[in-house]
Amino acid sequence: MSNRNIILDKIKKNKPEFIALSEFNGFDNQQKSIDLLIETLKTIKTETTVGNNITPIQDKINLLKKEGNVVLNLLDELNADEKEALILKTAADLASLDYAFIRGQIAVAENGAIWLSDKNTINRLVPFICKHLILVIEEKNIVADMHEAYASININEDGYGVFISGPSKTADIEQSLVIGAHGPLSLNVFILQF
Amino acid sequence: MNTTAQKHATNAATYIADEQRTNWHDETLWFVRHKRDLAATKVPEWEALRNTASNIKEHTLSNLDLYLAEFEKNALQNGIIVHWAPDAAAHNQIVHSIIKEAGIKQIVKSKSMLTEECHLNEYLIQNGIEVVDTDLGERIVQFRKEIPSHIVLPAIHLKKEDVSDTFHQHLGTEKDNNDPQYLTSAARVHLRNKFIESSLAITGVNFAIAETGGFVVCTNEGNADMGTHSANIHIACMGIEKIIPQQKHLGVFTRLLARSATGQAITTYTSHFHRPQKNKAIHVVIVDNGRSTQLGRKDFRNSLKCIRCGACSNTCPVFRRSGGHSYHIAVAGPIGSILAPNIDMKRYADLPFASSLCGSCSNVCPVKIDIHDQLWKWRQELMKQGYSNWYKKLMMQSMAFVLSKPKLYRFTGKTARIFLRTVPFLFQSKSLNPWYKNREFPAAPKQSFTEWYKQNKK
Numbered sequence: 063m064s065n066r067n068i069i070l071d072k073i074k075k076n077k078p079e080f081i082a083l084s085e086f087n088g089f090d091n092q093q094k095s096i097d098l099l100i101e102t103l104k105t106i107k108t109e110t111t112v113g114n115n116i117t118p119i120q121d122k123i124n125l126l127k128k129e130g131n132v133v134l135n136l137l138d139e140l141n142a143d144e145k146e147a148l149i150l151k152t153a154a155d156l157a158s159l160d161y162a163f164i165r166g167q168i169a170v171a172e173n174g175a176i177w178l179s180d181k182n183t184i185n186r187l188v189p190f191i192c193k194h195l196i197l198v199i200e201e202k203n204i205v206a207d208m209h210e211a212y213a214s215i216n217i218n219e220d221g222y223g224v225f226i227s228g229p230s231k232t233a234d235i236e237q238s239l240v241i242g243a244h245g246p247l248s249l250n251v252f253i254l255q256f
Numbered sequence: 257m258n259t260t261a262q263k264h265a266t267n268a269a270t271y272i273a274d275e276q277r278t279n280w281h282d283e284t285l286w287f288v289r290h291k292r293d294l295a296a297t298k299v300p301e302w303e304a305l306r307n308t309a310s311n312i313k314e315h316t317l318s319n320l321d322l323y324l325a326e327f328e329k330n331a332l333q334n335g336i337i338v339h340w341a342p343d344a345a346a347h348n349q350i351v352h353s354i355i356k357e358a359g360i361k362q363i364v365k366s367k368s369m370l371t372e373e374c375h376l377n378e379y380l381i382q383n384g385i386e387v388v389d390t391d392l393g394e395r396i397v398q399f400r401k402e403i404p405s406h407i408v409l410p411a412i413h414l415k416k417e418d419v420s421d422t423f424h425q426h427l428g429t430e431k432d433n434n435d436p437q438y439l440t441s442a443a444r445v446h447l448r449n450k451f452i453e454s455s456l457a458i459t460g461v462n463f464a465i466a467e468t469g470g471f472v473v474c475t476n477e478g479n480a481d482m483g484t485h486s487a488n489i490h491i492a493c494m495g496i497e498k499i500i501p502q503q504k505h506l507g508v509f510t511r512l513l514a515r516s517a518t519g520q521a522i523t524t525y526t527s528h529f530h531r532p533q534k535n536k537a538i539h540v541v542i543v544d545n546g547r548s549t550q551l552g553r554k555d556f557r558n559s560l561k562c563i564r565c566g567a568c569s570n571t572c573p574v575f576r577r578s579g580g581h582s583y584h585i586a587v588a589g590p591i592g593s594i595l596a597p598n599i600d601m602k603r604y605a606d607l608p609f610a611s612s613l614c615g616s617c618s619n620v621c622p623v624k625i626d627i628h629d630q631l632w633k634w635r636q637e638l639m640k641q642g643y644s645n646w647y648k649k650l651m652m653q654s655m656a657f658v659l660s661k662p663k664l665y666r667f668t669g670k671t672a673r674i675f676l677r678t679v680p681f682l683f684q685s686k687s688l689n690p691w692y693k694n695r696e697f698p699a700a701p702k703q704s705f706t707e708w709y710k711q712n713k714k
Contacts, residue, residue: 221334
């Protein structure tokens with residue numbers, strides 16, 4: 063018998079009597095204001111900028127480039143950098159990346175988590191390997207909590223998707239919080255109000 | 257039998273010899289527990305969430321074979337390669353064969369308690385593979401040739417001076433520079449190179465979703481993502497109990513996990529893997545290793561609901577004051593103490609006794625495992641199976657004998673009181689009476705309560 067069937071047979075033999083799954087569809091007592099999101103992001107060391115058009119981001123990208131930074135712009139509304147070649151880039155290719163600008167699909171007010179997937183990152187390494195990450199979201203895509211978040215996305219629509227909340231961090235040395243473990247050293251969120 | 261039964265107590269005695277360090281450990285974990293409380297009380301529906309999580313897990317366990325099959329079917333459709341391992345040896349062999357086939361010599365690994373349980377690192381190293389743990393805490397203990405002392409905070413038993421020494425020795429950092437920021441950035445540079453060099457990454461799995469055939473990995477550091485996205489091959493190792501039925505159930509567990517673990521509202525990264533990137537591969541190894549046996553133990557199967565948040569360790573008065581290494585197993589603390597005897601009753605017979613049965617673990621458990629009840633039930637089971645030390649057994653038998661005979665009880669009580677007054681040193685000897693080690697003996701009364709009552713009743 064295959065390992066698979068050995069395991070499944072033993073489970074079948076040993077599992078308890080069927081227990082029904084209770085009906086569950088989240089809680090509806092949540093608030094999803096932009097203020098709550100900004101406040102939450104602040105607690106996880108993330109700065110927020112609110113604007114009603116995308117021009118400030120374009121200005122920022124131009125400035126960073128002028129200063130000599132390696133910048134990757136993946137925002138379609140700002141003539142995103144070439145995507146075809148990006149897919150096959152390796153960690154060594156991307157190691158020098160200073161700034162990455164990526165679109166986030168939804169943002170969760172209760173914990174500051176922002177959802178992005180393959181269609182946004184093109185190469186899965188980008189939001190992790192860059193030194194500084196800038197995520198752009200729209201106010202209308204703010205949801206209250208994780209229940210609402212999972213109700214509004216399909217986790218398998220793309221091959222990979224991630225909720226990012228804040229810059230990478232660790233407290234593994236004496237519980238002292240250090241920002242910038244393996245991923246970005248900083249996260250900035252730009253909220254577009256239309 | 258009796259040598260293993262003493263292990264936790266003996267190890268703990270060594271650990272607490274450093275009083276300052278013990279106090280620091282105790283206070284630090286209590287602080288983490290406090291952060292958990294703050295996070296939990298901020299969510300008005302917290303108790304409803306716990307009940308829901310518990311129901312989802314209980315339902316899943318009662319239907320586990322079908323959910324695993326559903327997960328496999330969908331994962332295969334997603335282009336994920338699925339392997340099945342009945343035990344730790346099979347798991348290690350499968351992982352090694354994938355590495356060997358790809359002709360790889362160096363791999364990176366993010367945190368996975370399952371691979372610790374299976375002793376994967378030792379196995380791969382014996383087979384000539386360089387294994388680099390990439391979680392900061394795990395890298396620290398790996399350099400020191402130790403095992404993690406806590407399932408979420410692997411290096412919580414160490415002080416920054418220890419880390420500084422270790423990094424000075426292995427990474428050439430400045431001697432006596434104890435600044436966590438400095439040490440962390442040294443590790444960042446060191447591990448960044450390892451990520452770039454390695455073409456195979458191993459991760460654990462926090463949740464596997466039957467409905468979609470994908471899985472979720474949670475980290476704060478971003479090491480699982482740095483490793484897997486840099487590599488061409490990703491191997492994800494999961495216990496059979498990691499399955500949840502549907503995508504929407506992730507909402508429940510992602511809200512509970514980090515709040516219970518560290519008091520964060522969610523981990524920095526919650527990564528969902530469904531299909532490999534172009535020209536790359538994802539393998540999932542589904543491991544039983546005793547879990548299906550535990551599923552058959554009515555009193556103990558609930559332990560399989562565990563989502564490895566570590567809240568029970570942070571709150572446990574015994575864990576906080578004895579350190580994770582005293583438990584001599586990868587998954588330490590209260591939850592480890594109810595999982596371990598299932599794997600090896602003889603070897604881990606001491607662990608269910610390393611508890612005050614105060615019940616705090618059960619109160620903080622996000623999936624409502626009756627941890628302290630199970631600790632108590634394991635004690636009975638272990639006594640029944642003969643895995644207790646001879647003097648505990650002798651003591652219990654004598655107690656039962658004396659307590660069942662009132663005259664003998666009164667006589668023994670009187671004798672004991674005389675002895676306690678006349679030769680107290682016999683009871684105060686730490687070798688004859690281990691109970692006395694960290695306690696004061698009260699003065700023995702002249703009379704028993706019964707005698708006092710007879711005298712004083714009107």
